[in-house]
Amino acid sequence: MIWKLPISKKNTMLLLLAAALIVFAAFHLDLTALDEGKGEALQFPASTVPQVEPGLDELPNPADFQLAAQNDKLRLLMDPKTGHFKVEDKRSGSVWHSYPNPEQWEKEDLIKEGSLWRYHLRSPVMFQYMDFSDHKSSPKDANMISENGTIKDLQMLPDGFKLTFDMPSKQIAVPVEVKLEDDSVVTRILDEGLSEGSLSLIWIRLYPFFGAQQSADPDGYMFIPDGSGALMKFRDNHMNVNKLYREPVYGQDLSFKVSNLDGTRSPAMMPVFGIKSGAQGFISVVEDGAEYADITASPAGVFGRYNWNTAQMNYRSTFKQVTNAKKNRSFITYNKEERFGSDRVVRYMLLDKADADYVGMAARYRQYLMEKHGLKKLEPKSSNIPLEITLLGADTETGFVKDKYLKQTTTAQAKQIVSELHELGIKNMTVHYKGWQNGGYSSSGGLLPVDSRIGGNEGMKQLVEFAHSLDIPVYLDADYSSNNSGRDGFRKRNHGLRDMGGSPIRDLVSLKFLDKVIDKDMEAYQSLGIDGLRLTGLGRYLNSDFNSKYAASRHESLQLQGNIFDKFKEGVGQVQGTAANFYTLPYVNSISRLPNDYSYDLFSDSSVPFAQIALHGLISYTSEYINERQQYRNDFLRDLEYGVNPSFIFTYSNEEKSKYTKGLHLFSSNYAVWEQAAVEEYRIFNEVLGSVQGQFIAAHRTLADKVKETTYEDGTRVIVNYNPEPYVSGDTSGENSSDTSGGIRVEGQSYIVIRGGGTK
Known part of the structure; x- marks a missing residue:
């Protein structure tokens, strides 16, 4: 039986008094002192x-x-x-x-x-x-x-x-x-x-x-x-x-x-x-x-x-x-x-x-x-900084009746580019081959074998063997996150990633569907002799999956991606990321296209190289391709400021072919046009950053408005001036000036390097 107190002024006062006593007891108790030891x-x-x-x-x-x-x-x-x-x-x-x-x-x-x-x-x-x-x-x-x-x-x-x-x-x-x-x-x-x-x-x-x-x-x-x-x-x-x-x-x-x-x-x-x-x-x-x-x-x-x-x-x-x-x-x-x-x-x-x-x-x-x-300090392969070159094999262009295959760089032509760069003095290179799969860059799913129109598996093996003879590693770009070809037995309705509402998302693949696909491809990769894969999609995007057969929460998807990275590391070699999230750091030895700026919206005042300070000396990284820069000189200076490895994307054919492709839209990729400029740019990067590539960034500061200084463990200082006019130390007219070094002049839109011993 539940007893109810009749409502009256007297009973209401009693209830209020009881409540007050409870509150008093809760906040005036003599609490026992906390035992700090045990x-x-x-x-x-x-x-x-x-x-x-x-x-x-x-x-x-x-x-x-x-x-x-x-x-x-x-x-x-x-x-x-x-x-x-x-x-x-x-x-x-x-x-x-x-x-x-x-x-x-x-x-x-x-x-x-x-x-x-x-x-x-x-x-x-x-x-x-x-x-x-x-x-x-x-x-x-x-x-x-x-x-x-x-x-x-x-x-x-x-x-x-x-x-x-x-x-x-x-x-x-x-x-x-x-x-x-x-x-x-x-x-x-x-x-x-x-x-x-x-x-x-x-x-x-x-x-x-x-x-x-x-x-x-x-x-x-x-x-x-x-x-x-x-x-x-x-x-x-x-x-x-x-x-x-x-x-x-x-x-x-x-x-x-x-x-x-x-x-x-x-x-x-x-x-x-x-x-x-x-x-x-x-x-x-x-x-x-x-x-x-x-x-x-x-x-x-x-x-x-x-x-x-x-x-x-x-x-x-x-x-x-x-x-x-x-x-x-x-x-x-x-x-x-x-x-x-x-x-x-x-x-x-x-x-x-x-x-x-x-x-x-x-x-x-x-x-x-x-x-x-478990990240460990980087042990540079050479005193020379590595040059990362990406070669585009092929892509497709949408046609009225059927798509047109656009051959950009065959394996034989890739071999020629590598040979010429090596002869011009670039001894430390990493080669990445993009758009090598059946159908070219825009085709996803059923990647292997290498498309016969650019040389096939045999041509790729020859390229790898030649590069290895020069101590140059070769990586293949691979995107396992999507499938627009229907190869590998993929059917979007059955094997595609689905959103919470049950609708397929673009051509994205359920991660659990990839187990057999990756196992099948592993042996083929091993037969090519490549040094590893640079994964795109995976590592950059993280999604839940509501496909009833392959369902995975976002947490499970993160674990599944880690398993895939591990599987490729064990079966193929090194794994690299593309604009990858930091949950990939335990698995990758390099990140390509690491962001080097901020969003320029109302929320932020300035960008800082936080990611680069955290990573330099642990893993290597690049920014955007040098020959695809938006603001060439400013981006060049920022790469020096942020300790970036130089990176180019090349095609053997004229870049006119690349402007209207389905995937990459390259506007300045022809190797013949860029050869001498690439060698000169590499020389500068190597001269500035080669000796510090395995060091941590110890300090970074603003000396004056648009004048930045990056300092490495051995005391090497890289000072860049984004202004059109020269910077002279002691000039405090710029915002946030903090220079106390004295005796420094940096020409407009230029840089200087001061080694740990004080030499410029």
Whole structure:
């Protein structure tokens, strides 16, 4: 039997008094001090985040923080009342908060009292949810505080703490862990125990304002993984209402793409973000669940006066449900049952004062790649820098009746090009052959054997043998991600990648279909004697697959791609990537067409060579083909600044044939035209970068407006001047001048090299 208390003024007062006593008990308990040594699983009663008047009392009380863990570099303290934490850096004395910098809080006057965003700023967890039982429902944002959330199951761990943020009003509970590891604080959303009731999660932002700062430091900035890396400088700008940056890590999942419009922004190929303010800086790496994360960055003026960035962990996504393909009818919706699984882990690596800038961020990420993914320092094959040449075999041109096969470079002609370059003094080369497959470059699927019209398998073997006689490796470009030929038994309806709505996506292939195809091709590759493959498509694009026979989540697709890279490494030789995401780094020895710029949109202020600083000395990389540059001189200088290996694409035939092909549209590829220029360009690259190709980039800075300096481990400095007029050291008229070297002159649109010993 359920007893109900009759409603009356007296009983109402009793209920209110009881509630007040509960709240008082929750926040005035004499909590036992945390055991810092043994890390015992101490239990704490559930508590509700208090409602307070605007001001410093809105933020956690410093007196409530208790030691949770410590090591020789960091001390982790947590607040049992709010679930927030702070980290004290023993090396520098810096203090990091999981909420906005409290020293600046009283200056937060852009967000009104009682507004949802003021609760967001204070809350340890934000989330978006949706009621799928109501067809008119739309996603709504909420947070721990606005929902009167409760902290449950708080436990001390040997190296941190564990708790659950419970929002009974929304029937959503989020279990988390926070731990110290060396110079890092690691946060984890546990998938086990993450619960939903009648409402469904869209995304979660855990401690989204960790390290958030107002624009007090004019030299402060946020780092975002746009292109090679970009900075969002601190500005106290109240008009930034449209400048929220958000990009999916590893690019968009095409299975959930809802628009046919391709974005112009560079994809986030690296799972990283960071903040630098004053002498403090951190770089964060999204570890587990990166494939389901968006990097989000908000400059001051968008939502309050704070600059903040975070990893938004997505649990569901919109998709296009087609109702009539012939009439192009569809609608955009969510799938309640399709919740993305796995733990979500973010590692915040806290930088010492001397390393608190984007160079220090990239160097710490490089160290992370070596420690966590086994990358090793590069051992150059030669004192000469390698020249990467790509040769286009053939392509097709669309005809009225049938397509026309356009032969560009036969294997015999490729052999001739390699021989001539070698005789002209280029002893260290890597040859890549593109468009060698049946039907040429635009034909995908059933790649082998080599098309007989350019020399066939026998011609390729002869090219490889000749190149090997000169100690030159040969790689074949291969795209296994698509099939437009129907070869290998491929049928789009049966074997094609399908989106969430069940529609085939272009000519993309289900990854699980590729097992037998790759096994079949392996023996043929081995018979050709090649040194490896340069994969395109795979490594660059990461998609879920809803083909019922070959279904794979985005997480599974990431693992499947890793397995494919490993299989080719074991069966063929080295594997290289093309504009590849950084999840390929454990498998590749080189990345071609690594981005060397940013998107030039409203979000960013300048590009930085973050990716290049992280990778130089670990694996080799190139940018765009030299003979396909858009701004020839500027791109040449940037390649020198970013430590890029030189790269050309050649055809033996006149490039007029290439302008109207289905695939590559080359406008300046004829080898005969480029031969002497290629030799001269290589000479410059070799002279500038040959001696440092195996070294880490130790520093990078702006000496004056459009004057950049890159420094290597041995002290070698490469200074490039993008201005039309000369740069003379000591001239501080340019923005951000920081040159203290003295005695340097760099001509306009030129460069100089200063070796470690001081010679130019």
